[in-house]
Amino acid sequence: MAPAAKIAPSMLSCDFACLASEAERMEKAGADWLHMDVMDGHFVPNLTIGAPVIESLRKHSSAFLDCHMMVSNPADYVAPFKKAGASQFCFHLETARDTWPELLRTVKDAGMRVAVAIKPGTPVEDVFPLVEHDPPVDMVLVMTVEPGFGGQKFMPEMMPKVEVLRKKYPELDIEVDGGLGPSTIDTASCAGANCIVAGSSVFGSSDPPATIAALRKSVVGAANKI
């Protein structure tokens, strides 16, 4: 059975000065997860939030916090993010080429869901060992923009990666991140993505509940066809 749709507004596009109320607004609008973009200014040329912000948000929200770790040394962040209240820890494979088995185990032992992300230039085959490992990753994130900034253009040429993953792993959570919105969602959902990150399109919408509902409808509709 196809995994459930999860719509995850990227809080990168929110008003960070009002993070708690923005999170509440997204939950009320129908978000399943809140996507938290953690950038260290080194793995990517941008700096955003760290564990203290996750910890502050957790005091105001029980939402599932999907933490996208765009950091060069993810292992250093596992304990602080667990303590802060992260729900899922998604590290980039490019930062853990030799260390992922230990990292995966450490995240699992800490009690978080674990996921792996790949940049546009990374072949999809590189994540197969992580999906087939014991314990396996809970989700694969296929980046549909170069990580670092919100508001970029969706890369449809990443869809073969999603198709390959969906065919090989029918029950795997597959997330896409970057440039998703009403005009690009069908391409991603038809390829087999079920976890949808959307920043600019949701926060820039005059009707975020309708935008989230449209994203969900596309994923559910495509899953019924696959």
Ligand SMILES: O=C(CO)[C@H](O)[C@H](O)COP(=O)(O)O
């Ligand atoms: O990881 C990210 C950027 O590296 C963001 O999650 C992503 O870009 C979402 O923003 P948008 O929907 O505006 O593209």
Ligand SMILES: [Fe+2]
């Ligand atoms: Fe992200």
